[in-house]
Amino acid sequence: MIVTSLGVVLAIVLAWMAIGLAGLLAPRSLAWVGHTLFPLGAALGLVLAAFAILAMFAVPEAWILPLGLPDLPMHVRLDPLAACFLALIGLTVSGISIYAAGYFRPGEGAAPGLMCLQYHVFLSSMAMVVLADDAFTFMVAWETMALSSYFLVTTQHRVPEIRSAGFLYLLLAHIGAISLLLCFGVLQGGSWQFTFDAMRVATLSPAWASVAFGLALFGFGAKAGLVPMHVWLPEAHPAAPSPVSALMSGVMLKTAVYGFLRVSLDLLPQTQWQWGAVVLVLGGFTGLFGAIFAAVQTDMKRLLAYSSIENIGIIFSGLGLALLYRGMDMASLSALALAASLYHCLNHAQFKSLLFLATGSVLHATGQRNLGKLGGLIHRMPWVAGLALLGTLAMAGLPPLNGFVSEWLLLQSYLFTPTLPQNLSNMLVPLGAAVFALTFALAAYVLVKFYGVIFLGRSRETSLAQAHDAGWLERIGMGWLAVLCVALGLFPVFVLRALDQVNQSLLGATLGDHASSWWAVVPFAADRASYSPLAFGAGIAVCVMLIFALVHRLYHGRVRRSDAWDCGFPDQTARMQDTAEGFGQPIRHVFGSFFRIRRILPTPFDLAPKYNLQLADRWWDWLYTPIVRAVEKGAYWVSFLQQGRISLYLVYSFATLLILLAFVL
């Protein structure tokens, strides 16, 4: 038998399952689970990434596996789009798994072996979601992914908040899944064939196609965290253990992006430009919303969760742009927007995972998630602080790291719009660009707050003096992700060449050959736009080193250490630094209407004055509370039926039978 990429990938999926089961052999043994199985899973992730990258340049492969229900074999297919997301999964997972190997401590929550099972089932189900080529396989994998991640979120299920966070996640995951089922029901177009091949050729009227698109947007949007279905993210991410948060935020959200792409660009061949406009607006709003909320958070993992919402918004606005251009038959612009969005998926997977892992190390070292009780950790945890700095700079979109590359590509695709046929979209694209620019600038604000409050300054609590740096397995995991951030930032041309294969297969257009020079990204002609991260990085490095050398050559390098200047007030304490609330205060001021603010101010006569401020998400008031009330009211009326007497229930059955018989006869 010839070894093909698809075969290897399926073997890895099976091997992950086997690793998970092997965890049950000695569930309490850290040496077995932590130091053997997780590193093994990480190595498999690397192999997966390697074969997926190879598969991006190969012809698509499809297999039919004789598994599952009778007459419903599993269809799997490995095309460039699937391979792109498999590469993302493999690259990111290898870093997270290595980290997780060193993360588990005895006596925390569920047994490590059980975690190992859920974790690896989660990994293989994500890979299967991407590989699935019929609706049944897709839904089975999708639901396995939701359930296994639910168990991972509720690892510490004895805490009531964590249980309710897990429930909220499960609920929204299932509402989304119902929408996806309906979507596939529409997509089969009357052929009752649920393979993706049949859906590609099914003819749908434009109205039904729009229905299918809307259902897909809702279903995948609920998983990805588009506003207003974002409410589970800020609850579930802080509840989960950090490697799981990293996995969910960095990788699982991307499977929703994958599903959305699969349906909207592959299964629905005729794109209507209005879809793109809707996604663009929704994505732009989600991005801005996430960034604003991230800026006012005080819990470091909630902050990152809101920042994930922001990044998902950015990705979806790029996809909206791709759909808009595709609907107007501008394939090469569409290719640029799609490549930019995919690039951002890849980038976000790396830096967000890296930062979530860093918060995990901080949490382990200090036991604190509250930003107001951290500070000064750069002195106690230099490794974590250094690696987190890279992730922070990358996510803030600073050149020459990777976040900037996708920002640059997205801005280019916003910018070089020729005059569009519709006036509405003509206005929409520049406005989208403005919102996008604002979102990215806010991200820098958020990240300065995140990094500055956790790692810089003085420790706000004395207990932080005992904080210790991360172990070497954790360092390797974070280091790998940091290396990826740098590599994706410095060598974008290679990545874009791979992403061009996805463009070719989905849109039938590529970025073209201008991008052929290996050192510079040139999406159009050379006199229109180009960016060379290598020259840029080298330029900044040379400038900094030259200045350093000159200053130290021409002048003395004497340094005296002394206390910080106290501005004439000798009793400065660490508590006088800006807190997380304080740092977010200007944003609360500027965007006040976004929040529901509850403020408790002390009166002048309070003996123990307390200031309390609570910020809440208005979507709860606007959307969820009315739904909950309606359901409660409905349940109240329906409960009239339930009287608790068996004779009455028999009457119900009898009446039902009679009515049915009346219909049949």
Added chain:
Amino acid sequence: MTERLPLLALVQALLAIGLAPMLVGWVDQCRAWLQNRRGAGLLQPYRTLRKLFHKDAVVALGASPLFRASPYIQLGAMALAAAIIPIFGSQPLLATSADTIALVGLFAVARVFTALAGMDIGTAFGTLGARREMLIGFLSEPALLMVFFTASLLSQSTLLPTIVETLAHRELAIYPSLAFAGVAFAMVLLAENARVPIDNPSTHLELTMIHEAMVLEYSARHLALIEWASALKLLNFAAIGLALFVPWGLPPPGSGVLVVLAGTAVSLLKLGLVGAVLALIETLSAKLRIFRAPEFLATAFLLAVLGLLVHQLLGS
């Protein structure tokens, strides 16, 4: 020709770096004249820098390596920006490796490192300044980007040399989009360089300072580098404004020695004019309350977006 070009561009970038403190001196001198004072002369910033470089650096006990690295990164970023912006010639050193978006990213690098360094010591003022600086940054950065976008749409390019080339050779007419962008850019310039309506570079008034609050802990050579970096930032911003809105007179690549010299003189003249206008604005206006700063910048942002929309609607 091709060998001479990078050398010339390098000399031009170095000239900009060297002349930057003089621009600050010139602005201060103009302001002194406007306020009926004698002023300290054009060379005063160089004397200050010399004094600072010779002093012993005092670093706070709780400083991390980030604190000591930040001044070098700030000046490095600004020096790199001087090699991207067409200041004295229309073909700068790194013209094709970084476009306007990368330039905005470069300014963001400097800002983020300044803010992080401000938070590093853990004093009340440092974090306060960092917070305010990021507040100004998050509004002025997209405004600057939108200004660049308007110019880019007019010239169908995000590369500064192409923009300058196109805008310099257009027919002389008033472009409504550029007018909006120009006003927005002027506001961004004032805010980004910690100038009067937003911040005052010459006071250390505790309640209102922004930039000075962040760099309060710096001394000696570190402070000198920061001062130099902010002077260079002012020069860079002035040069960007000139390149976008008054692009005439920059010597194109391949011009003779006389043209290059004349172009340099014209650029110097234009920069001097910008400095004089800046001094005039600073003398005539009062500092805004810090709570008003977001409104000022939101206006700049909206004007820039309006310029972009006007371009899309009118096509000019």
